[in-house]
Amino acid sequence: MPVTEQQLLQILPNAGRQAGVFVPALNTAMNRYGIVGLLRVAAFIAQVGHESGQFRWLKELWGPTAQQVGYEGRADLGNTVKGDGSKYRGRGLIQITGRANYAACGEALGLDLINNPELLELPQHASMSAAWFWATHGLNTLADAGDNANIGSIINTGRRGRVPNGAQDRADLYAKALKVLV
Secondary structure, eight states: OOOOOOOOOHHHHTTHHHHHHHHHHHHHHHHHHTTTTTOOOOHHHHHHHTTTTTTTSSSSSOOOOHHHHHTTTTTGGGGOOOOHEEEEEEEETBBBSHHHHHHHHHHTTTTTTTTTTGGSSSSEEEHHHHHHHHHHHHHHHHTTOOOOOHHHHHHSSTTSOOTTTHHHHHHHHHHHHHHTTT
């Protein structure tokens, strides 16, 4: 079920002109990774809508905040070179973060994200990287079960059962998407 620009704007009204830019990229990415049907598409749009501030943020703002300073040297993110934290900050619709995740995503998408991390700021790659992350973390299964809360937990915290940042916004966007996409 492809999403239309009108539907996207009903779900994510702050997306503005970006909705039209992202519709073809989202539909291509969702189709490639099996994000099809009402429950999957509603959950995906809700989560990427939240993570990207309704398509306004394709690159994590860098303070650096205390959390961002903690990205440096994090082995679990593959940040082994000084400056990796900033260079491989969150990008794309799901905010891919860390050298290791950029490498894995780039390999899957056929992109050199290690040398060109800014490619994840382009709509087609921002969308495809989000769908890749979704598929590699088994989020279609959770979407099929209507488990939007744990989808947000995995995207934002890396584990089920944790309350993600923006939990209420994620829930509100999901409820709205379910109504609009019927």
